[in-house]
Amino acid sequence: MSERGYEVIPGDLAEALQAFLTSPPEGIPEDMIEAFSDAVRTGRCMLPPRLFFEAVEQSSVAISITDLKANILYANPAFGRVTGYAPEDVIGSNESILSDKTTPDIVYETLWGRLRQQKPWSGVLVNRRKDGTRYLADITIAPVVDAAGKTTHYLGMHRDVTAVHRLEQEVRNQKRLIESVVDVAPVVIALLDDLGHVVLSNQAYQRLAGDLRDREPAAVLLSALKASMGEAFIKGRECGRGFVDHEIRFDPELSGEPRCFACSGTWFQERNGNADNFFESREECYLLLVAKEITEFKRQQEEIRMNALRALLAEQELVQGLREALAGAAYKMQEPVNLIAAAASMQARRGSAGDDLDSMHGVLKQALDTGRQALEILRASMPGELDEPVSSVNLNQLLRDVLAISTHRMLAAGMVVDWRPEEHLRALPGRQGRLRGMFKQLIDNAMDAMDAPGWSRRELCVATKTEDGSITVIIEDSGPGIPDALRLKVFEPFFTTKGATGGRAGMGLPMVQDVVNQHAGTIEIDAETHDGCRIIIRLPLAGGSETGRMATDQNMSL
Numbered sequence: 414m415s416e417r418g419y420e421v422i423p424g425d426l427a428e429a430l431q432a433f434l435t436s437p438p439e440g441i442p443e444d445m446i447e448a449f450s451d452a453v454r455t456g457r458c459m460l461p462p463r464l465f466f467e468a469v470e471q472s473s474v475a476i477s478i479t480d481l482k483a484n485i486l487y488a489n490p491a492f493g494r495v496t497g498y499a500p501e502d503v504i505g506s507n508e509s510i511l512s513d514k515t516t517p518d519i520v521y522e523t524l525w526g527r528l529r530q531q532k533p534w535s536g537v538l539v540n541r542r543k544d545g546t547r548y549l550a551d552i553t554i555a556p557v558v559d560a561a562g563k564t565t566h567y568l569g570m571h572r573d574v575t576a577v578h579r580l581e582q583e584v585r586n587q588k589r590l591i592e593s594v595v596d597v598a599p600v601v602i603a604l605l606d607d608l609g610h611v612v613l614s615n616q617a618y619q620r621l622a623g624d625l626r627d628r629e630p631a632a633v634l635l636s637a638l639k640a641s642m643g644e645a646f647i648k649g650r651e652c653g654r655g656f657v658d659h660e661i662r663f664d665p666e667l668s669g670e671p672r673c674f675a676c677s678g679t680w681f682q683e684r685n686g687n688a689d690n691f692f693e694s695r696e697e698c699y700l701l702l703v704a705k706e707i708t709e710f711k712r713q714q715e716e717i718r719m720n721a722l723r724a725l726l727a728e729q730e731l732v733q734g735l736r737e738a739l740a741g742a743a744y745k746m747q748e749p750v751n752l753i754a755a756a757a758s759m760q761a762r763r764g765s766a767g768d769d770l771d772s773m774h775g776v777l778k779q780a781l782d783t784g785r786q787a788l789e790i791l792r793a794s795m796p797g798e799l800d801e802p803v804s805s806v807n808l809n810q811l812l813r814d815v816l817a818i819s820t821h822r823m824l825a826a827g828m829v830v831d832w833r834p835e836e837h838l839r840a841l842p843g844r845q846g847r848l849r850g851m852f853k854q855l856i857d858n859a860m861d862a863m864d865a866p867g868w869s870r871r872e873l874c875v876a877t878k879t880e881d882g883s884i885t886v887i888i889e890d891s892g893p894g895i896p897d898a899l900r901l902k903v904f905e906p907f908f909t910t911k912g913a914t915g916g917r918a919g920m921g922l923p924m925v926q927d928v929v930n931q932h933a934g935t936i937e938i939d940a941e942t943h944d945g946c947r948i949i950i951r952l953p954l955a956g957g958s959e960t961g962r963m964a965t966d967q968n969m970s971l
Contacts, residue, residue: 477569478557483508486566495550495573497543508569511550513541524554531556531564537574548575601674601704603631607697634704637661638676650698655679660707673711674704723818729850732796743791750784757781805840806848808877808884808952815852816875819860826864826871833876839954841884843932851928855888855948858922862892862946882954883934889947900938 469476475492479485484507488500496503496511503510516538527534533555540550550571557566595602595615604613611618611631621630639646641661649656658675682696757777816830823830856873863871872891877884895903904926929936932952939947 475571477503477508479508479567479569481564481567483567495548495571496540502543511540513539513547515539528554528556528564528567531558537578538571540571548573549578550574599705601630601634601702601706603702605631605635605700605702607699609635612699631702633663634661634674634676634702637663638678649678650680650700653680653682658705662711670708672706673708675707676705677703719814719817722814725846726818726850726853729846730853735796739791739794743788746784746788746791750781750788753777753781753784801844801846803842804845806843806845807838807840808848808886809834809838811845811849812852812875812877812886815849815856818853819856822860823873826860828860828863828871828873831872831874833874835878838877838884839879841952841954843952844928847928847931851925852886852888854922854925859888859890859892859946862894863890865893868892879954883951884954886950886952887947888950889942889945891945894943894946895938897940900940903938 470489472489473491475495476487476489477485477492478487484505485503488498488503490500492503493499498510520536520538524534524536533553535551535553538550538552539547541547551574552569552571554567554569556564557568559565592615595613598615598617601617601621602615603611603618606612609631611629614631618630625633638656638659638661642649642656642659645656648654655678657677659677660673660675662671662673664671679701681699681701683699684696812834813832816832856875859873863873870891874887874889876887876889878887879885903922926936929950929952934950934952936948936950939949
């Protein structure tokens with residue numbers, strides 16, 4: 414029938430097309446779907462009716478039309494290619510000849526329930542080809558409803574998705590395998606996008622996230638890496654060069670224990686899978702971050718280092734004590750030698766006056782020579798100082814080591830330590846061993862003062878800061894303090910306030926003054942502090958006349 418040159422589409426075919434368009438199978442060109450939609454919407458089409466038949470015949474999707482009992486009335490050539498049955502083999506047969514009988518009954522019950530409601534059904538069934546081989550059929554079945562609203566036929570379309578299912582299953586299996594291996598790995602693994610967001614992580618990462626509470630492990634690790642690596646991190650990202658076993662350390666907010674990790678990272682590019690990037694590919698950058706916790710190893714390593722440092726300091730203190738003892742003995746012997754020398758000089762000026770005076774002069778001269786020889790022997794027996802080279806010294810680390818060495822004594826005496834380091838303290842050119850011994854002496858003096866019997870308030874404060882081109886170190890204790898009259902005398906050789914009221918060890922302060930002088934620094938006892946003792950040491954960052962010259966010579970030799 415025609416109307417104004419248009420071919421009118423019969424109602425039952427229009428309904429069939431409507432069902433077809435409800436869930437169009439893959440492989441149907443979009444322009445054909447639009448033409449069908451227009452035909453269904455207007456009920457007419459300028460295309461000849463034969464075109465619709467040819468479109469179904471030439472479709473790559475298997476299409477069949479059945480009666481209400483699922484008996485096949487029509488099958489297109491693609492149906493034969495998918496099932497192995499030629500159209501003439503199945504016309505008049507029931508669709509059930511394709512069933513492998515392994516599909517659960519509930520699937521068929523759902524299928525027929527939807528069709529009775531005049532609604533299309535889509536799903537996957539296990540079918541069997543003519544040659545007996547199984548395949549997975551992605552099927553869409555739609556009821557064909559006439560103008561009176563009665564179902565007259567069923568339109569079926571299906572594709573063989575066995576290969577697609579197998580590929581999807583292989584991808585899932587590979588994903589599960591990778592996830593299983595990643596999850597059981599004893600290291601933190603995280604895949605991060607270009608913004609640092611976590612795309613994939615393992616169980617070790619989740620455990621670390623639990624330890625850090627509200628802090629994202631990836632953000633913490635990346636922040637520490639960027640701070641440690643500096644520009645090398647950015648350049649590595651730009652050229653795709655990764656890093657291996659880069660050690661970082663950070664202090665969790667809720668835990669006093671610092672944590673250490675050896676981090677490795679690999680950048681790689683992945684093509685964006687969005688539809689708008691199909692022809693113009695856009696790659697996204699990802700970072701595979703692997704972090705192995707080495708906190709326990711570092712703790713053991715630090716313990717070994719501290720034990721070696723304790724032994725070194727003990728040896729240095731022993732040598733220093735021996736030097737002080739010999740120097741003290743020489744100092745005490747020098748006084749009678751000086752008296753003998755004075756007596757011999759006086760007698761020589763008077764001239765000879767008899768045998769007795771000559772004998773006395775000989776005895777005095779012999780005593781003087783013997784005394785001077787003894788002094789030379791004492792001085793020769795005194796251990797010499799090692800010629801320690803100037804190096805770059807981190808005073809924060811050095812003071813932290815000294816405090817760590819004294820921890821057991823502080824805990825036993827009930828002392829409280831307030832450690833206030835400047836966060837980013839510049840390195841100082843100096844002799845590390847002598848500086849360490851100096852600060853050990855000062856902290857020992859402070860502990861000795863607070864450890865006096867009956868002294869209850871025992872607080873030690875150690876702080877570092879940078880000001881006016883120098884590093885200032887403040888060591889303050891809550892001990893008895895030093896009387897004003899002794900503030901300068903404590904720096905005199907062999908002067909000590911031990912045993913006096915407000916007692917304080919003063920034997921090491923001349924050595925402290927000597928080390929400060931070697932580094933062109935200054936040391937003072939704060940006169941404004943009366944509740945305890947506050948010692949202020951300032952060491953120039955550029956190095957003094959001695960350290961600066963030696964640092965320059967060392968750089969030139971390099």
